[in-house]
Amino acid sequence: MLTAMRRLLLLALLVLPSGCGGEETEPAAPQLPPTCEEHELLLPDGSCIRPGVPPDGCGEGFVHDGTYGCEPILPAEPCPPGLMAVPGDESCRSVMECGEGKWGDLPVDATTQYVDGSYGGGDGDGSEAQPWPTIGQAVAAAAPGALIAVGAGTYNENVLIDGKPVRLWGRCPEQVAIAAPAEAVGPCPPTALCILGGADGTEVGGLALRGAGVGILLAGSEHVLADRIRVHDNAGRGITAESTFHSTSIEVRGSLIEHNHDFGLFVMGADAIVDASVVRATLPRASDQRGGRGISIQLPCSSTSTGLQCDATARGNASVTRSLIEQNHEAGLLVFGSNVIVDGTVVRATLPSVSDQRGGRGINIQPSCLPTPTGLECDSAARGSASVSRSLIEQNYDVGLLVTGSDANVDATVVRTTLPRASDQLHGRGINVQSLCVHTPTGLQCDAAARASANVTRSLIEHNHEFGLLVASSDANVDATVVRATLSNASYNLFGDGLSVLNKTAPGSATLTNLLIADSARAGLATFGSFVSLADTHIRCAAFPLNGEPFEGSDFELDDRGGNSCGCPTADDTCKLISAGLQPPDPLATNE
Secondary structure (H helix, E strand, O other), rough: OOOOOOOOEEEEOOOOOOOOOOOOOOOOOOOOOOOOOOOOOOOOOOOOOOOOOOOOOOOOOOOOOOOOEEOOOOOOOOOOOOEEEEOOOOOOOOOOOOOOOOOOOOOOOOEEEEEEOOOOOOOOOOOOOEOOOHHHHHHHHHOOOOOOEEEEEEEOOOEOOOOOOEEEEEEOOOOEEEOOOOOEEEEOOOOOEEEOOOOOOOEOOEEEEEOOEEEEEEEEEOOOEEEEEEEEEEEOOOHHHHHOOOOOOOEEEEEEEOOOOOOOEEEEEEEEEOOOEEEOOOEOOOOOOOOOOEEEEEEEEEOOOOEEEOOOOHOOEEEOOOOOEEEEEEEEEEEEEOOOEEEEOOOOOOOOOOOOOOOOOOEEEEEEEEEEEEEEEEOOOOEEEEEOOOOOOEEEEOEEEEEEEEEEEEEEEEEEEOOOOOOOOOOOOOEEEEOEEEEOOEEEEEEEOOOOEEEEEEEEEEOOOOOEEEOOOOEEEOOOOOOEEEEEEOOOOOOOOEEEEOOOHHHHEEEEEEEEEEEEEEEEEEEEEOEEEEEEEEEEEEEEEEEEEEEEEEOOOEEOOOOOOOOOOOOEEOOOOEEOOOOOOOOOOOOO
C-alpha cells in the first residue's frame, strides 16, 4: 500500500559496471519519491488528485477559497427590504435604475400606451399628453405586443392580461407599484397581475407588485418575461405559474421576490427560468402558520378513490442560475416529481416551520406527495430529478440537501454548516440520499422500491451534524469529494460519521473514489448491512476510521479496490475494517 508520506530522503542508486579495467560510468540521477502539492492526494500510480471543487471550478460570482471549496461574492450582511444582491455583487443595490425623465429609460415609440395615475384631466387617451389613469385601461387599449409605459405612483387595482401579449413596464420598482385590493379580477382570485391564455411573449418589468392576494398569477401563456421586478408583501404567493389551461412558461430575470406568504415562486406543471434573482424571507400562511417555502416545482396531482394520481406528462421544469434563496421557511427549494437545474446559486439560512419548528431544509428533491385525511400520500413513480452544480448550500436546518426516492447529480458544490432541527436538536445532516420514507401513526414507513440515486463529484461537505453524507437503501457514486469536520448531534451527542451507508428496508450501495474524509466525530466511513466499494480514499482523524455492522438481517460488504489509507493527523497507515457496535441512524421522513 502506498502511504501518504510525501517527502522522504533521496534514494540514490549508484550503478557500477562489473569486471576490471573499464571506465567508470556516471552515477544514475537521484530518483525522488512521488510528491503532491498541498491539498492533493497521492494515488497508487504516483499521480496526484485534488478532491473538492477545483480552483477553476467555481460558478460565476464565486471565488475559490484556496483549499477545497468556493465562496460567493456577496455583501457581508443581508440586504434590507427593497435592495438585493446576487452572487457577484459586493454590495446591496436597487432592483432597477430609475433613469431620467418621467418614463425613465423605457423604449417608448408611437404605439406606446402611457399611464400616469396623477393625471386628472378626465380625458385620458393613452397618449403622453393625456395618459390613462389606470393600468387596466391601458391594457384594454393596447395593440398586441405594444409597450405600456407606467409613470411613478401606486396603482390600487387588479390587472388582467388575457388574449393578447403586451409589454407592461414601469419606470422602476422604487417608484411604480401595483397594490392589489382584495377583489377578484375576471376568473382570477385577488392578484396584482393575472396573465391568462393567448398572451404568449408578455413582458412585465420595472414594477413592484404587492397586495391582498397573489403578486403574479400566470396560467396558459408561454415565454412570459418578468424582468427586474419586485414582488413583495403579498398576502398570498409571490409568483404562481401553472399549466391549468395550457402550456405555461416564465422567465424571472434580475428580480426580487420577498416577504410573500406560502411560496415565493410556485411552479406547477409549468416551465420556469430564474436568473440573477433573489427569493427570500417567504412567510407561512396566516391560516395555519405552515409553508413559507422559497421555490417549489411540482407536477399536478390529485387524490382519488384509487390513490394519488399524478400527471406524469406535466412535470414542472425549472432552472435556477446565479441566484440567492435565503431566509425562507421549511425549504429553500422544493422539487416534487419534477426537474430542476441549479447552477451558481446560494441556498442558505432556511428557517424551520413556524408551526412546529421542524424542517428548514436547503434543497428537497422527492416524489410527488399530497396530504390526505389519513396522512401523506405519495406517488413513488413520480420521481424528482435535480442537477446541482457550482453552488453553495449552507446554514440550513435539518438537512442541507435531501434526495428521497429521486435522482440527483451534484458537482462542484459546497454543503456546509447545516444546523440541528430546532424542535429537538436532531439531524443537521449535509446530504441525505435515501428511499422514500413517510411518518405514519404506526411509525416510519419506507418504500424499498423507491430508491434514490445520486452522483456527487468534486464537492465539499463540511461542518455538518450526524452525517456528512448518508446513503440509506439507495445508490450513490461519490468521486473527488471532501467530507470533513462532521459533528455528532447536538441533542444526544450521537453519530458524527463522515459518510455512512445504511440498510433500511433494503441494503444501500455506494461506490467511493478519490475521497478525503477528515475529522469525523465518530466514524470516517461506516456501512450498516450495505455494500461499499472503496478506492484511493484517505480517511483522517476519526474515532473509528472504517466500520462495518450487520443490520436488518444483512451483512455488510466492503470491496477494497486499493489505494486507501487511514491515520491521524495524516493518513499514512493501512485502513483496518472493524465492527465496534455503532448505532445506525434513521433516514428522514418527507413529512417531518
